[in-house]
Amino acid sequence: MRRPPLMVALAALALGAAPTRCAVVLDDAPGAEVRVALAAPAWPNADAPDDLGLVTLPSGAEVLVERALLSVASVELEPCATALRERATPRERAAGVAYAHTEGGDPLRLDAGVVDWLLRRAPTALGTLRPPPDTYCRVILRVDGAVAGTRAMPADVDFAGKTLVIDGFWRPVGGAWRPFHVAETAAFDLDAPLDGVVLGATTRALAVNVASDPSAWFEGVDLDAKGAGRAVLERVRASLSIGLEAP
Numbered sequence: 001m002r003r004p005p006l007m008v009a010l011a012a013l014a015l016g017a018a019p020t021r022c023a024v025v026l027d028d029a030p031g032a033e034v035r036v037a038l039a040a041p042a043w044p045n046a047d048a049p050d051d052l053g054l055v056t057l058p059s060g061a062e063v064l065v066e067r068a069l070l071s072v073a074s075v076e077l078e079p080c081a082t083a084l085r086e087r088a089t090p091r092e093r094a095a096g097v098a099y100a101h102t103e104g105g106d107p108l109r110l111d112a113g114v115v116d117w118l119l120r121r122a123p124t125a126l127g128t129l130r131p132p133p134d135t136y137c138r139v140i141l142r143v144d145g146a147v148a149g150t151r152a153m154p155a156d157v158d159f160a161g162k163t164l165v166i167d168g169f170w171r172p173v174g175g176a177w178r179p180f181h182v183a184e185t186a187a188f189d190l191d192a193p194l195d196g197v198v199l200g201a202t203t204r205a206l207a208v209n210v211a212s213d214p215s216a217w218f219e220g221v222d223l224d225a226k227g228a229g230r231a232v233l234e235r236v237r238a239s240l241s242i243g244l245e246a247p
Helices: 090-094 228-239
Strands: 007-013 024-026 033-039 053-056 062-079 097-099 114-117 124-130 134-143 164-171 178-184 188-193 207-211 241-245
Touching: 033 062, 062 124, 114 124, 164 228, 178 228, 188 241
Parallel strands: none
Antiparallel strands: 007 033, 007 207, 024 134, 033 124, 053 062, 062 114, 062 134, 062 164, 097 124, 134 188, 164 178, 207 241
């Protein structure tokens, strides 16, 4: 299945890394940097206006999406010797700088704080990480409830505390068009191993792509039924995948 739409791209640059397996290695050379951006989704109706997304499900039902919002809270690098959510020592921390809109903070975590408009036709830059020298094994994307100050928070919808909002119309097979509304608050993480990737003289850049297929968001869901929103959230989560690519 082709899965191009939602993408998160991290370009990482470093010098002089030693070979390893199942890890990304950054040595003591300065200038290591991870640039984070959300690439524009590729909806099937690419020629439609920016505020519309149309998918046809395998059943023949159609879904016209007028609003699709996802709260991206953070992107994080995890050292191989560190458990999830644990951090480096203060000295190691001082070796790097992390920033999204202001400098300072944890050099391993980018607090993105952005509502991603899944109907957009242009990429969104999230910020830059400059991690300290270490061996890194995972990249983690966290989707969590939007809070005050979240970038791109829509003014015309109550999105505070929510992780996913999708509005539009759908037409079941043989039926008429009818509106639907999805608003969910459950948070989740998406992570991927950084297996066999070495940043150094031979690999100077790394792209980590998070892709999602919009048609999978609604497959098998009766959008008129109770609990449809949770089912859509579960499918959105399941449709996300992280792939590694060395440009």
